[in-house]
Amino acid sequence: MNTYDDHSHIPDWGADLDRANRPGVPMEHMPPQAEREQPEQQPRTVEILHSTEREGITPVFGTSVPPRGLSGRIRRKAFRHSENDMRHWMMLLMADRVDAAEGLVEDLRQSPRARTAVVIGVCAVAACWAFRRARM
Amino acid sequence: MLATTYRRPYKVRAAHVPEPVIEHPDDAIVRVTRSCICGSDLHLYHGLVPDTRVGSIFGHEFTGIVEEVGPAVQKLKVGDHVLVPFSIACGACFYCQRGLHSNCDNVNPEASAVGGIFGYSHTAGGYNGGQAQYVRVPFADVGPSVIPSDIHIEDAVLLTDVVPTGYQAAEMGDIQENDTVVIFGAGPIGILAARCAWLMGAGRVIVVDQVDYRLDFVRRYAQCETVDFRSVGDMAIHIKRMTDGRGADVCIDAVGSEADGNLMQRLTGVSLKLQAGAATALYWAINCARKGGNVSIVGVYGPTFNAVPIGNALNKGLTLRMNQANAKRHLPHLIEHVRAGRLKPREIITHRVPLEEVDEAYQLFSAKRDGCIKTVLIPPGTASMGEPKPIVH
Numbered sequence: 001m002n003t004y005d006d007h008s009h010i011p012d013w014g015a016d017l018d019r020a021n022r023p024g025v026p027m028e029h030m031p032p033q034a035e036r037e038q039p040e041q042q043p044r045t046v047e048i049l050h051s052t053e054r055e056g057i058t059p060v061f062g063t064s065v066p067p068r069g070l071s072g073r074i075r076r077k078a079f080r081h082s083e084n085d086m087r088h089w090m091m092l093l094m095a096d097r098v099d100a101a102e103g104l105v106e107d108l109r110q111s112p113r114a115r116t117a118v119v120i121g122v123c124a125v126a127a128c129w130a131f132r133r134a135r136m
Numbered sequence: 137m138l139a140t141t142y143r144r145p146y147k148v149r150a151a152h153v154p155e156p157v158i159e160h161p162d163d164a165i166v167r168v169t170r171s172c173i174c175g176s177d178l179h180l181y182h183g184l185v186p187d188t189r190v191g192s193i194f195g196h197e198f199t200g201i202v203e204e205v206g207p208a209v210q211k212l213k214v215g216d217h218v219l220v221p222f223s224i225a226c227g228a229c230f231y232c233q234r235g236l237h238s239n240c241d242n243v244n245p246e247a248s249a250v251g252g253i254f255g256y257s258h259t260a261g262g263y264n265g266g267q268a269q270y271v272r273v274p275f276a277d278v279g280p281s282v283i284p285s286d287i288h289i290e291d292a293v294l295l296t297d298v299v300p301t302g303y304q305a306a307e308m309g310d311i312q313e314n315d316t317v318v319i320f321g322a323g324p325i326g327i328l329a330a331r332c333a334w335l336m337g338a339g340r341v342i343v344v345d346q347v348d349y350r351l352d353f354v355r356r357y358a359q360c361e362t363v364d365f366r367s368v369g370d371m372a373i374h375i376k377r378m379t380d381g382r383g384a385d386v387c388i389d390a391v392g393s394e395a396d397g398n399l400m401q402r403l404t405g406v407s408l409k410l411q412a413g414a415a416t417a418l419y420w421a422i423n424c425a426r427k428g429g430n431v432s433i434v435g436v437y438g439p440t441f442n443a444v445p446i447g448n449a450l451n452k453g454l455t456l457r458m459n460q461a462n463a464k465r466h467l468p469h470l471i472e473h474v475r476a477g478r479l480k481p482r483e484i485i486t487h488r489v490p491l492e493e494v495d496e497a498y499q500l501f502s503a504k505r506d507g508c509i510k511t512v513l514i515p516p517g518t519a520s521m522g523e524p525k526p527i528v529h
Binding site: 024027029037038058060064086092099100 | 143144145159160161162183186187188189190191192193208224226227228229230232233234235236241242243244245246247248249252258259261262263264274275277278304307308313314316332334335336337339340359409438439440457459462465466468469473476478
């Protein structure tokens with residue numbers, strides 16, 4: 001007997017002690033239970049890359065952010081390799097960094113403050129250059 | 137509509153984007169009423185998950201009202217207020233038939249090892265997520281459940297991921313009466329796993345973390361023992377000393393790929409990305425479990441590989457079990473626990489933030505500032521929604 005046998009201070013201790021009360025036991029339903037029929041194919045409206053470990057795309061898929069730009073080209077190359085190949089994942093991580101840089105450039109182009117800062121910076125550099133040239 | 141869009145590591149933004157549309161006859165469009173920031177969203181936010189594309193909408197924990205349904209949807213109706221499990225499942229494939237909804241094989245063309253998850257990169261199917269005003273929900277008759285009228289909306293949104301994952305973490309540990317359970321991580325999942333371990337008859341529950349306010353919280357919420365790993369020289373020796381030299385019967389990794397506590401793991405896993413995240417918690421879990429014990433993994437890791445002492449696991453005869461939670465399967469049982477007061481998920485919510493301020497919310501959660509444990513995002517115009525109504529017999 002140890003000091004950890006008394007659980008009266010724990011509300012509802014042991015409510016699921018019986019495994020029959022645990023909804024995920026056993027982990028797999030046997031026999032299998034079909035909830036519905038196999039789904040029909042979602043129309044492909046954007047470019048979808050698929051794992052080489054699959055024969056094609058799945059019946060349903062997400063359509064957010066199709067591959068684009070340089071990052072998209074890297075992603076397409078990454079999907080030539082299987083998930084079992086480290087190059088697949090390393091190229092995808094590289095594509096993510098390129099995508100972030102592309103996104104940063106896009107942010108700067110769309111931001112009035114960034115545009116103003118660039119204009120001020122260019123003017124300052126030009127003024128310095130003109131000032132130095134005038135003193136020579 | 138307003139949505140949380142990813143820009144680059146450590147940068148998300150609430151931006152106006154086009155609303156989703158029905159793309160498959162089994163789809164529904166849901167107007168989001170609450171969503172959460174999950175600890176695993178931080179892996180995306182920190183740029184650790186491969187194929188996280190700029191412009192993606194994050195968020196896999198959400199509730200909402202059905203706005204539109206596809207022509208094949210039969211059970212769900214426009215106007216239903218639903219909670220949507222984080223993983224997308226067809227209900228028909230080999231895995232769904234066996235109750236492994238999180239491993240559905242019909243929803244993710246981009247990876248064969250991963251199922252489909254809302255707002256969790258193209259590695260998880262390329263679906264937009266629920267930290268937005270509207271979201272496309274595939275297989276509307278399979279995943280979403282109508283929120284019972286007596287269940288609070290904040291409990292409902294936590295039933296989409298946190299509660300089932302915490303419960304399944306304990307369940308996969310195969311806890312026997314009076315087992316000693318050590319849980320690594322005092323985040324939302326670790327906190328719920330600690331509470332669920334008691335429901336399954338644990339004899340001792342010990343939670344390991346380094347964040348003081350989280351250790352204080354879990355000690356109060358789950359009435360468990362805590363260990364601050366900063367004050368421990370060697371974790372395995374410490375746990376063995378606490379357990380008569382044997383080690384824990386069950387160890388649960390509720391941390392995943394961004395664990396602190398080991399410089400080499402952080403350097404190789406997080407800074408240099410030479411492995412799929414810092415696997416310190418899993419390393420400790422294997423070394424702290426007793427011979428013949430169980431290790432349950434719900435902390436999220438990347439798809440490549442991690443440096444863990446698998447030889448020790450072999451020599452100790454450990455059973456390792458892991459999966460993303462099969463939330464749909466657990467929901468009826470967990471709703472009953474919430475209804476009976478055995479689980480009180482919404483008590484872990486520390487922050488309620490308008491969707492417009494999602495950037496600040498991510499920064500706060502990522503930095504573990506201001507006592508942050510769980511953040512709920514409130515889309516515009518939904519602040520007053522979701523108070524529970526008593527059941528009228």
